[in-house]
Amino acid sequence: MKSGGLPALVTGLVLVFLYLPIFFLVLNSFNASRYSTAWEGWSFQWYAALFQARNRDVWESLRLSLAIGIAASLLSMVLGTLSALALHHYRSRLQQAHFTLVYLPIVMPEILMGISLLVFFVSLGFTLGLFTITLAHITFCISYVALAVLARLQDFDDSLLDAARDLGAGPWQTARRVVFPLLAPGILAGGLLAFTLSIDDFVITFFVTGPGATTLPLRIYGMIKHSKELPIINALSTLLLTLTFAAVWWSGRIIRRHSFTPIR
Amino acid sequence: MSESRPPPVTCRPWRSHSEWALTAAPFLWLIVLFAAPTAVVVFMSLREAAPSGGLGDAWSLRAWRDLAHPIYPVILWRTLRLSLIATALCLALALPVAFLAGRAAPRLRSILILLIVVPFWTNFLIRVFAWRVLLQPEGMLRRALLSFGWIEESTLLMYNEWTVLLVMVYTYLPFAILPLYAAAERFDYGLLDAARDLGASAAGAFCRVFLPGISRGLLAALAMVLIPALGSYVIPDLVGGPGQEMLGNKIAQRTFVDRNLPHAAALATLLIAVAMLPVAAAFLFARPARPAAEEGGTS
Numbered sequence: 089m090k091s092g093g094l095p096a097l098v099t100g101l102v103l104v105f106l107y108l109p110i111f112f113l114v115l116n117s118f119n120a121s122r123y124s125t126a127w128e129g130w131s132f133q134w135y136a137a138l139f140q141a142r143n144r145d146v147w148e149s150l151r152l153s154l155a156i157g158i159a160a161s162l163l164s165m166v167l168g169t170l171s172a173l174a175l176h177h178y179r180s181r182l183q184q185a186h187f188t189l190v191y192l193p194i195v196m197p198e199i200l201m202g203i204s205l206l207v208f209f210v211s212l213g214f215t216l217g218l219f220t221i222t223l224a225h226i227t228f229c230i231s232y233v234a235l236a237v238l239a240r241l242q243d244f245d246d247s248l249l250d251a252a253r254d255l256g257a258g259p260w261q262t263a264r265r266v267v268f269p270l271l272a273p274g275i276l277a278g279g280l281l282a283f284t285l286s287i288d289d290f291v292i293t294f295f296v297t298g299p300g301a302t303t304l305p306l307r308i309y310g311m312i313k314h315s316k317e318l319p320i321i322n323a324l325s326t327l328l329l330t331l332t333f334a335a336v337w338w339s340g341r342i343i344r345r346h347s348f349t350p351i352r
Numbered sequence: 353m354s355e356s357r358p359p360p361v362t363c364r365p366w367r368s369h370s371e372w373a374l375t376a377a378p379f380l381w382l383i384v385l386f387a388a389p390t391a392v393v394v395f396m397s398l399r400e401a402a403p404s405g406g407l408g409d410a411w412s413l414r415a416w417r418d419l420a421h422p423i424y425p426v427i428l429w430r431t432l433r434l435s436l437i438a439t440a441l442c443l444a445l446a447l448p449v450a451f452l453a454g455r456a457a458p459r460l461r462s463i464l465i466l467l468i469v470v471p472f473w474t475n476f477l478i479r480v481f482a483w484r485v486l487l488q489p490e491g492m493l494r495r496a497l498l499s500f501g502w503i504e505e506s507t508l509l510m511y512n513e514w515t516v517l518l519v520m521v522y523t524y525l526p527f528a529i530l531p532l533y534a535a536a537e538r539f540d541y542g543l544l545d546a547a548r549d550l551g552a553s554a555a556g557a558f559c560r561v562f563l564p565g566i567s568r569g570l571l572a573a574l575a576m577v578l579i580p581a582l583g584s585y586v587i588p589d590l591v592g593g594p595g596q597e598m599l600g601n602k603i604a605q606r607t608f609v610d611r612n613l614p615h616a617a618a619l620a621t622l623l624i625a626v627a628m629l630p631v632a633a634a635f636l637f638a639r640p641a642r643p644a645a646e647e648g649g650t651s
Contacts, residue, residue, distance in 0.1 A: 098448035099464070102529075105522065106471045109482035112492070116485055125490045171378035178371045186375055188632075189382040195575050197583020197627055199600045200390070203620045207396045207613055208389035210406055227385040230378055288475045291585060295607070305477050312481055312590065322485065325478040332473050340466065 110329065117322035134323035143317070146324065149307040153287050156218070156303065160225035161283040167226070168233025168282075169275050175234070176241040193231045201228065202295030209296060216298030224296045225286045232285060233278035240274025273342050280339045284332065390624065397617035405611030415618040424602075431598040432626070434513070435581035438520040439528075442577045443570070445521070446528035450569070451562065453529075454536025465533065472526035480590050483519050484510070487591070511593035519587050527576040535569025536562075575631060582627040599623050 120131035137143060171190055175183055193201065205224050206216075214220055248270075252262040290305040297306060311321050397415050400408030453464045471479065486493050487509040497503045509515060539562065547557035563570065585600030599619060606616035 095448035095452040098445060099452050102445055102449050102525070103467055106468070106525070109479070109486050109522070110471070110474070112486045113478070113482040123490055125495065126492060167378040167381055170374050174371065174374035174378070177374070180371065182371065182375060182379075186379050189379065189386060192628070192631070193382070193386055195579045195631055197580050197600070197623065199583045199585045199603055200393075200620055200623055200627070201386075203603055203607060203616055204389035204393040205385070206607065207393045207407070207617055207620075208385075210613065211392060211396060223385060227381070230381065234378070284473055288477075290477050294604075305475065308475075308477055308481070309586075312477075312484070318485075321481060325475070325481065328475055328478060332475070333470060336466065336470055336473050 113322055114326050114329065116319070117326040119319070119322075122319060134319040135327075137317075137320050138323055138327075143320065145302075146304070146307060146320075149302050149304045152218070152301065153304040156222050156225060157283045157286040159222050160229050160286040161279045163226045164229035164233050164282045165275055165279040168230045168278055169237050169271070171230060171234040172237035172241060175238055176244075190231045190234050193228050194235075198289075198291035199295075202292040205292065206295040216296060217301040220296045220298070221293055221301060221303065224292050225289065228289075228292065229282035229285060232281050233275070236278030236281060237271060237274045240271055244270065276342055277339045280335060280342075284335055393617045394621050394624070397614050397621050399614045399617075401612045401614045405613070407613055412614070415612075415614040418615055419618055419622070427597060427599055427602055428622070428626075430596070431582060431584075431600075434517060434520065434598065435578055435584070438517055438524060438581050439574065439578040441517075441521045442525050442528040443532075443573060445525060446532050446573060449529050450532035450536040450566070451558070453533050454539055455541045468526050468529050468533075472530065476523060477586065479523055480519060480587055483515075483522065483591060487515060510591050511596070513592070513596055516588050516592040516596045519591050520581055520584060523587065524577045524581055527580070528573040531572035531576055532566060532569045535566035535572075539565045579627050579631065583623060599626075 117134055118130050118132070119127060120133065121128040138146065171186070175187055175190070201224070205220070205227075209216060209220050248266055249262060252266045257265065288305060289303075290309060293303055293306060294309070297303070302310075308321060308324065311317055396407055398411050398413065400410040400412040400414065402408040449464075449468070453461055456464060485491065488494070489508055489510070491509075494503070494509050497509075498505065503509075543561050543565065544557045547561045548554070552560065583600050584598050585604055588596045588598050588601055589604075599622070603616050603619045603623070606612050606619060
């Protein structure tokens, strides 16, 4: 292999770089030291502390985040799938504008979306809180679901539709029994991505939240800012990392298990 | 004229429905909750600030006049400089990774991509916090460096521009690797061998065959890193000091500390101009191929 040395070296360094801070974080979540300054032996006390009564707020926030994440991912799965079908099947000026609208939220800096939605909600006189957070989350999730389903549609064999029609299926029957089952893994993977994005979002949520609606990232940010319970954040982060690993692995399995046989 | 063009797909179950039936719901949602707010924020920068922290009823240029404050050119320059350097570093690190992953054996490739996707999916706040744990003044790393005598007692690993840059590169790196990898995966590596056979050096083949071949991925990576970087807020907030504030920090301060929404809106308009106009222009004039229409085009 020619010229293989340098890319391999850089890749190795990049992987070390990506995992070094995460490794330290996980390590410190088992560190008995309160300030993570030196290694003082193994301890599970920070995980235990998570379950103590004084940290009930954390679980309250987790519940709120999960509720918003489920609502946002379900609705964005519906809207994103419709969007992808329209973008795939029609070529028109409308779809050109539609695609721009779907694509821009992905590259738009989060803080811009946050401040625009805040100003928008305030000028409409909305009460900030659970409802405005959910609206905001659906908005940025639609694009990701749409692109995930669109990628799936690219591999879609359109002759299956002809086959279904030749066999006497009507449009609705074709949609329900042919198109939907084939698209389901794409929709599910998009929904899972939307769910993670919603659970993780800090910046946009920070802008459109109101009194009482403290999602998990907002809670963690508050704890970091006030340097309160830092080792507990280590433990909480490690739990969330484990969840992320599981989600990535699971969505990878969904996509692989149901991938189309390569016809191209 | 254009109406008479036959549709490219021969049979669609939705043919009997109008295009609007599919498009209406997501399109209107994005118009109301994405396009309209972006327009509203521009208009609201022309309002008077309400003493209570909301928007006043009168129109005023006050917020825009306030942008003449001498701190803003400094902030704007810092925002541009840090974002551009971080983007350049991300691309420089991501290219070799994408080059390697693009031609790796399937098994190695999927492991490599999994390893890169996991940090990409990991909570952004946690990734920044992880650096705080590592670099904090009493942390293990600084103590180790001190005991080796590699840094001075007065040197802090946080609250300086280098750390902000480091963490920016760290958080945005997967956003550069993934689009580059997607392009490299479709690149025909045989072309590199051909270039070498014709006498090109390894570096020459990389620059003159590989880079043009993945130009679309390069553009996507550029947009995916540079634009979010320009809007950075959490990173300077958590690992930088007052001397590392970027445009995003000022927007948040005007919103939450001064509770002056029109001023925050004026700053947001400035950020839209800097970050979003190039993309919008690219969309309008360059007509990038949509993923659905993309079939091996190299332009």
